[in-house]
Amino acid sequence: MSFIKKPKIDLPGQLSNKIGLLKRDYEGVLSTLCAGCGHDSITAAIVQAFWELSIPPEQVIKLSGIGCSSKTPAYFLSGAHGFNSVHGRMPSVATGAQAGNRDLICIGVSGDGDSLSIGFGQFGHAVRRNLNMLYIIENNGVYGLTKGQFSAAADKGSKSKRGDINQWKNIDAVSTAISMGSSFVARSFSGDREQLVTLIKAGIMHPGCAILDVVSPCVTFNNHVGSTKSYTYTRDHYHPAAQTDFIPPASEIMVSYAEGDSTIVELHDGSKLLLKKAGSGYDATDRSRVMRYLEQQRARGEVVTGLLYINAELPEMHRIYRTSETPMKDLEFETLNPGSEALKKLQAGMR
């Protein structure tokens, strides 16, 4: 039995958000992943982020491909329509869904196998179209459901549970996305709830394709000594490049920050991202410097996290297409159908 209904328990003292929903209203069915799986922490962060943003669940669509990570959309937002597609093809379904109804808030959950191997092409094209969605890659470096094969994200030289050494260079989702011209690229760690929730919120509100690569250790197949995706390794090499605060629309920036040490990025809905450089001089809006910095840190084996690159001005798919503001699915048939007179006129030119 892989499906367990989650009991809804009313606990005293639970807080309602702005639209009167409790956090449990953002939960889904009970996870069947292994105890301690990083993916479950990400699910909890997603629940937290959507609750904090007070987004009605029915406005959300949640999609995934195939794999452990792709099971997780069942574990959050039971009030949102979900779509567990075929392996590596979540982005195309999301593209169609966005094409058909641009008003939906779209979250895609994928894994490193799903996005960097079988679905590498579709991952790239979601970025290229700047599809308005939050695209999370729950990255553990292995194929869990088929029992521990290396994925394309596994670092060269890392050791599998059975003792094999990976001979292949890894595909890094973050630098790949930035080099492809992504408008929002972040990395986080399933063990850092605070940062994760902030980045998820920023990604949801970002008007374009927000790529969020989350190191999410596989406790069963990739949490041993020699793995570069284990809890221990990640904690030891965890390196936030910059701290980001998410400030909802019409809220004042309460924290104090030194002029010149922070950048504010305004999103279209009025919310703001406060990027603190934390003395490192990191500038998430300077693409070439970001790439250089990431390459330096990669060479040292550091896991750089945070909102690593952002350009909120890049137009998303519909802005480029100049599609109607009214979602395609809501256009009246009378608007879409030219009628019999128009058909007659058209055919006059076919003689």
Place this chain on the structure above:
Amino acid sequence: MSEARVNDFVLKIGTVNGTGSASANGMILKALFRMGIPVTGKNLFPSNIQGLPTWYGIRANHAGYMSRSKHVDIMVAMNAQTYEKDLANVSPGGFLIYDSTWPRDRQLNRDDITVLGVPLAKLCNETFSDARVRILMKNIAYVGVLAALLNIETKVLRGLIEETFASKPKLIESNLKAINLGFDYARENFTCPLPIRVERMGDNSKHIMIDGNSASALGCIYAGATVGAWYPITPSTSMMDAFKAYCKQFRIDPETGQKNYCIVQAEDELAAAGMVIGANWVGARAFTPTSGPGISLMSEFIGFAYYTEIPSVFFNVQRVGPSTGMPTRTQQCDIMMCAYASHGDTQHPLLLPANPYECFEMAVSAFDLAERLQTPVFVLSDLDIGMNDWMIPELKWDDNYRPDRGKVLNSDEVDELEKFYRYLDVDGDGIAARTLPGENAKGAYFVRGSGHNKHGMYTESSTEYKDLVDRLLVKWQTARTLMPGPVLIAAEKETSIGIIAYGSSDGAVVEALDALRAKGIHADYLRVRAFPFNGEVTSFVENHETVFVVEQNRDAQLRSLLILETNADAHKLIPVLHYSGMPIPSECVVDGLCEHLRVEDVA
């Protein structure tokens, strides 16, 4: 001199692709059409952009026969490279026109045809100065030659030119000049008109000339399709080109300039299928045009949409397979693949248009059927229908038509339910109601290609799995009642001989019926228009001793489907096959039947 043959000939024009001959050929086609003569135009072209041989065949036929004829009565050999082949292809008693600016090979000759030389290049070089114009006008000049030889009305040609270049008066002048060059030369040097010629005939004002891909695209517009996802592939590309052109005409908001459509050129056919499914899932009518190789790539998603019951429309403009095959040649080779596309137990409704008229109609009904049945629906045309110029009755539209969106519960309807279950069939037709994302949290459900039960939940239970896939069989029976039925042409006399065909094989069969009758062979003809077959197809097979199944593929795929799906006795289904990549001619049908029936006589 042979007897005059009026409004019954095949004209073939051999040129080099990329030289602009298409407009000249189109002009001849339309001129004949405007003279009230039934006419069709078929392009035979290479998978190439410039520099290779290409032919355009025009068949004018007073009886309205539309299929490709094997005969060539008049050949215009503009391509020196193919002169030898073109000369050999002319039927005895026919005519060959060539550019006599350069001497032709005297070694190549035939005394059973008439060869007419016209110094087209020389005439054009003397008249026009620009190099590109000279090449283009050489084509228009042969239109003038043909006008004189065939008796095409010059005022019709003039009208066409004036319409075509209404915005560029200079071009009207040069085109008319080129027409006259050819026309005058022919008049002065040959006995005009030839015994093979045209005369103004009926009234074509209730007909149009159109290709199937344009008609399919127009059907998508009229069906209210808004999302088109595709990956370019011959011979389906012109369908999306047409859809885009019609969208620009009909779907741009005059006030805002915003588009009431969304066309996504996908990264590959897999993605195109995913997009179509995603868009339909959220409630937009979405489709993809493709060809056989595209369906191969889309197959995983097709099975997904079948099992998760998401409406989707796939246009397969078939071309020659297997593999890359011959992309610019026609075949009916994907019916078996489309009927059962994807792994596991899957089956899909197919619509089988025989001409652009049905492409339009069936494009519209494909969306209705897909949403009613909540399943992928295929429209199977082919290169012959999709890319060639057909004369069809004017398309009609009923302004009272409203799309059938199938069982979709809106937010209020969901509120009235105690609980919403996505895959629960409440009325026995095998179809459960769906909800659309973005409307009501109570109607939310999870689409998954993994095992699911009638409540829409994940399952690994044998009973629940079987429960669901067995319901899909009930839906299949519902589909059977909704698909368009076959078209019967009954023989004048009672007969035990039947013919079954579909799609672009229709023209050849219709023409063959007349030829067979003249030989004393009477046959009932049933044109299948959809899969799954309904009872009429089954009883047609049952009621005839011998049923010839005419189709354009090597493996007799329709015959196999009939055996599988109607329990027909395989022995009485006789395959008549044509799979050269050229559209099937009527002779193939006549010969196929005669050969078999003669053999039977002897036995």
